[in-house]
Amino acid sequence: MQEIYDNFYKLSAPYYHPACWYYLDGKPLIIGISKEAIGHDYFTFFTYRESQWPTEPQKINGWPWISFTRPQKVHYNVRGEAEIINVSVSQHPNPTAGMGGSAFYGNQDNWGRSYRNGSHGNSKTDIVYGYNFQEQWDYALQQNVPFIFITGWNEWIAGRWASTDGDPEHSYFCDQASPEYSRDIEPTRTAGINDNYYMQMVANIRRYKGIEPQPQASDTITIKNFNCWKNVLPVYTDYIGDTKPRYHPGAQSNPAVIYTNCTGRNDFYKLKVARNRQNLFFYAETIENITGEHTENWMQLYIDVDRNAKTGWMGYDYRVIEGNKLQAWDNKKWVTTTKITFMVDGNKLMITIPLQSLGLEYRPINIEFKWCDNMQKNNDPLEWYINGDAAPGGRFNYIYSTEK
Numbered sequence: 001m002q003e004i005y006d007n008f009y010k011l012s013a014p015y016y017h018p019a020c021w022y023y024l025d026g027k028p029l030i031i032g033i034s035k036e037a038i039g040h041d042y043f044t045f046f047t048y049r050e051s052q053w054p055t056e057p058q059k060i061n062g063w064p065w066i067s068f069t070r071p072q073k074v075h076y077n078v079r080g081e082a083e084i085i086n087v088s089v090s091q092h093p094n095p096t097a098g099m100g101g102s103a104f105y106g107n108q109d110n111w112g113r114s115y116r117n118g119s120h121g122n123s124k125t126d127i128v129y130g131y132n133f134q135e136q137w138d139y140a141l142q143q144n145v146p147f148i149f150i151t152g153w154n155e156w157i158a159g160r161w162a163s164t165d166g167d168p169e170h171s172y173f174c175d176q177a178s179p180e181y182s183r184d185i186e187p188t189r190t191a192g193i194n195d196n197y198y199m200q201m202v203a204n205i206r207r208y209k210g211i212e213p214q215p216q217a218s219d220t221i222t223i224k225n226f227n228c229w230k231n232v233l234p235v236y237t238d239y240i241g242d243t244k245p246r247y248h249p250g251a252q253s254n255p256a257v258i259y260t261n262c263t264g265r266n267d268f269y270k271l272k273v274a275r276n277r278q279n280l281f282f283y284a285e286t287i288e289n290i291t292g293e294h295t296e297n298w299m300q301l302y303i304d305v306d307r308n309a310k311t312g313w314m315g316y317d318y319r320v321i322e323g324n325k326l327q328a329w330d331n332k333k334w335v336t337t338t339k340i341t342f343m344v345d346g347n348k349l350m351i352t353i354p355l356q357s358l359g360l361e362y363r364p365i366n367i368e369f370k371w372c373d374n375m376q377k378n379n380d381p382l383e384w385y386i387n388g389d390a391a392p393g394g395r396f397n398y399i400y401s402t403e404k
Contacts, residue, residue, distance in 0.1 A: 001032045005042040024049075031063050055095070066151050068093035070111075071139040085143050087136040087204075088151035089113055089183035089197060092175070096164055099181035100173030105165070112180040123180035128192050130200045137204040148208060150201065154186040187385055187394075194382060195394060217365075217402050221274050223281040226348050229272055232283070236271040236398045238371075238391035240287055243267040261387065266290050266299065266373040268391035273400040275365060280358065282320075282351045284371050284391075289346045294322045297375050297388070299349055304368040304397065305358050314381050314395075315368070318358060323349070326357055368397035 008015050009028060021028040027047040034048035052062030052075065062075045064086040077083040092099050094109035101107035114121030116131035140148050155175060163170035176182045179191035187195040215234035223229065243264025250257035272283040282301055292298045301320040309315040312329040319327050319334065323342040327334040342351045355361040374388030384390035392398060 001030060001037055001042065001046075002040060004030065005040075005045065009042065009045065023047075034061075054093075063147075064149060066091060072136060074143050074145060082143065082145050084147040084149055085140045085145050086149045086151060087133070087140050089130070089133045089185060090115065090181060091132075091183075092181075095174065098164070098172055098174040099177040100171060101165070103173070103177035103181040105167075105170060110181060113182070114180060127180055128194075128196050130197050133197060133200060134204075137200075141204070141208060150185070152183050152185065155182070155184050187382065189382070195385065199395065214399060214401055217400060218274065220276045222276045222279075223274050223283075223350065223352070226283075226343070226345055226350065229274070229283050229350070232272045232274045234272075236391070238268040238271065238389075239393060240267055240269050242393070243389050263374050263376060263387040264389055265292055266389060268371055268373070268389050271371060271391055271398065273369070275355070275402070278355060278361075280353045280355055280360065280365070282353070282369070284349045286347045286349075290344055290349055292374065294324075296321045297378065298322060298373065300372050300375070301351060302370045302372070303358065305360060307366060307368055307399075316370075320351055320353070323351065326353060364401075364403045366399075366401040366403050368399055370397050 005013075007013055008017075009021075010016075023029065024047045027045065029049065030046040031049045031051050033051060037043045037046070037048065048061065049063040050059045050061050052059055052064040054064060054066050054068040058073060058075060061077050063084055064073065064075055066088050067073050067086045068091055072085050072087070074082050075084045090099075090110075090112050092102075092110040094101065094107060097105075097107040097109055099110060102110040102112065108120065111132055112120065112123060112127075113130065113132050114123045114126035116135045121131060158173055158176035161172040161174070164172050176184075179193065185197040185201050187193070187198050218231070218233045221228060221232065243266070245264065246259065246261040248259050250259050267287040268284060269287050270283075270285040274281040274283070284299065284301075290299065298321075302316040303318045303320075304312065304315045305317045307315075311317060313334070317329055319329075320340065321327060323344070324339050325336050326338050326340050328337045329335075338354075338357050340351060340353050340357070342349065360367075370384075370390065370392065372384055372388060372390040375383040375390075376387045377383050381395050385394050
């Protein structure tokens, strides 16, 4: 805790960013062993919650990183209030065997990704569905506690140690061993997991915390130039800074593998939609001037006009490529249906699409849309995590609705 305080919290800290602190009971929250803080310069600075190991008795104010019981334990604060519960993807209630004992050596004490209702399930077919994770979420949501601690995001490090079962031919893997006996939510192409657990986590967080109401669309307006966009609402935003080149060594060391990606170029920042009686207008603003040839993967716009994931490609019924080609998903392929108009001015792009071309001329507009740039494969939605830039990121969409 002293090191954390010195590096992040005290006024002279090299990474002093108060806007990033999480406050509880009026002070920055820290999880540790509170009695170890007595006598230190940071003692009165923090609100303390006790680090809670799953195999030790429950502590007052304990915050768990995982639970080895089913259902999970609810943990209470000093006021006797139910405060927090853990949700994890999989669990190893037999730490001696570790995840490796179940993945490789037949131990049945641990609970993999497919475990639910007291059964281990079939890891080959069940792993993609997140049954264990959802069972944990379902119980946690019923407890109505103010905090849920999620385990874990990116623990893709499989530490290997000497065997603990007396067999010199065995190795010990505590937390990570196989796709089934691991607990990472971060997307991976391993075993078909893809972004399933990430999307599952997001869906459950939305159930837990709720969502903001859909913002009201501005009144009809005819967009003739970029000045017309000034007062159009809502303003959709995207994370910025995610188009920088990536260069990092991989886990494999012999031969060494270096992961590189230089596909990021146009960093989406602000997006808008407007309409009049004849047209739908789309606006995209990037951090720097828009670059790239007007090729198929340049500044693409995907539109789901019926908000039905079962129609179109991945739910998208239309897309715009090269700035001026409107395409419809027809008979399992994209077909150009009409030429449209677009304008580019520095870091701004606008597209005009006739409502008739989208089948929207006679009804309220209630659509989902997504921008992307420089995808390397147009038939793989996971590209939106990897290459170029997408707004919003991954498989998410923005919603634009004129319905009251």
